[in-house]
Amino acid sequence: MKRWLAGLALLACLISPAFAGLDAAAINNADWPGKPPPKDKVHPAIVKTQVLLDRAGFSPGEIDGKLGENAIKALRAFAEARGFGFDGRTPTSEIWNALIATGSDPVIVDYRISEKDVKGPFLKKLPGKMEDMQGLKSLDYTSPREAIAEKFHMSEALLEALNPGKTFNEAGQQISVASVTASEARPAVARIEVDKTRQTVKVFGNKGELIAFYPATVGSKEKPTPSGTLKVTSIDANPHYRYHPEYKFRDVRAKRTFDINPGPNNPVGSQWIGLSAEGYGIHGTANPSKISKAESHGCVRLTNWDVNRLAKLVKKGTEVAFTENAAANRK
Numbered sequence: 518m519k520r521w522l523a524g525l526a527l528l529a530c531l532i533s534p535a536f537a538g539l540d541a542a543a544i545n546n547a548d549w550p551g552k553p554p555p556k557d558k559v560h561p562a563i564v565k566t567q568v569l570l571d572r573a574g575f576s577p578g579e580i581d582g583k584l585g586e587n588a589i590k591a592l593r594a595f596a597e598a599r600g601f602g603f604d605g606r607t608p609t610s611e612i613w614n615a616l617i618a619t620g621s622d623p624v625i626v627d628y629r630i631s632e633k634d635v636k637g638p639f640l641k642k643l644p645g646k647m648e649d650m651q652g653l654k655s656l657d658y659t660s661p662r663e664a665i666a667e668k669f670h671m672s673e674a675l676l677e678a679l680n681p682g683k684t685f686n687e688a689g690q691q692i693s694v695a696s697v698t699a700s701e702a703r704p705a706v707a708r709i710e711v712d713k714t715r716q717t718v719k720v721f722g723n724k725g726e727l728i729a730f731y732p733a734t735v736g737s738k739e740k741p742t743p744s745g746t747l748k749v750t751s752i753d754a755n756p757h758y759r760y761h762p763e764y765k766f767r768d769v770r771a772k773r774t775f776d777i778n779p780g781p782n783n784p785v786g787s788q789w790i791g792l793s794a795e796g797y798g799i800h801g802t803a804n805p806s807k808i809s810k811a812e813s814h815g816c817v818r819l820t821n822w823d824v825n826r827l828a829k830l831v832k833k834g835t836e837v838a839f840t841e842n843a844a845a846n847r848k
Contacts, residue, residue: 630691714842743797786803
């Protein structure tokens, strides 16, 4: 019965108008439509745009095929890095051509699910409360589908739409995925700039050039991020998370310190970049779709794949400047 209901749910997703006309060929051959598609509609050209931005180092966050705020942020940063104008709505032909010029490889490719993809272990359910995470052996993915979607920087809905009828839990299955392999080059990084208003992270090189961009969730009214300039003090993959009662998170009632084991669904995700203000850092998340759309507990939150890329660029001592964009505040 559960499998039958799951099949109905998948069918409903596939026949949704939001995914009409979406397949690998439509995406790989897409050209810019000339005007922005509706924000609630998945469009082949937007999928292509997001993948090209991701590969160029200007992350749109989760690749979902929609022209949402994170895709717009990435387009703005890409245009800025190349000296192009951008109206904040739709890329000019100049921007589109520059994106296309970043690489000729297909943006959607075939991938054969591996034994590692389906081996697990997987959580039956990710606890909604932080207290309930303590004691779990690890904070793993909840399914092969979630793991594969994150591996290719995609939303689970887009992954399903591109692969009708696939279960994602059998090794050997061939599926369509976003081709997000980026250059392994590691340019010298002079500083990181965290814009607290725009909710963005920019990485600058020694000549002041913008070399990477990530949408972010930056602090909250309850626990804002620091101001001024800090430095990177540590870079730790697969971090443990320790909660202290003095944090006083409104959704945590624990009166004692407790630890949460590592895993991609750990509260700080798969990477912790510690900063020179106690308790603050740049880290990953269990909810990539919420980046820029939800508050953090004072830190700077990126998708797991973005913080993993950032961790390869920075080193101890890298400056991290926190700014507030006055112009954005007036909008």
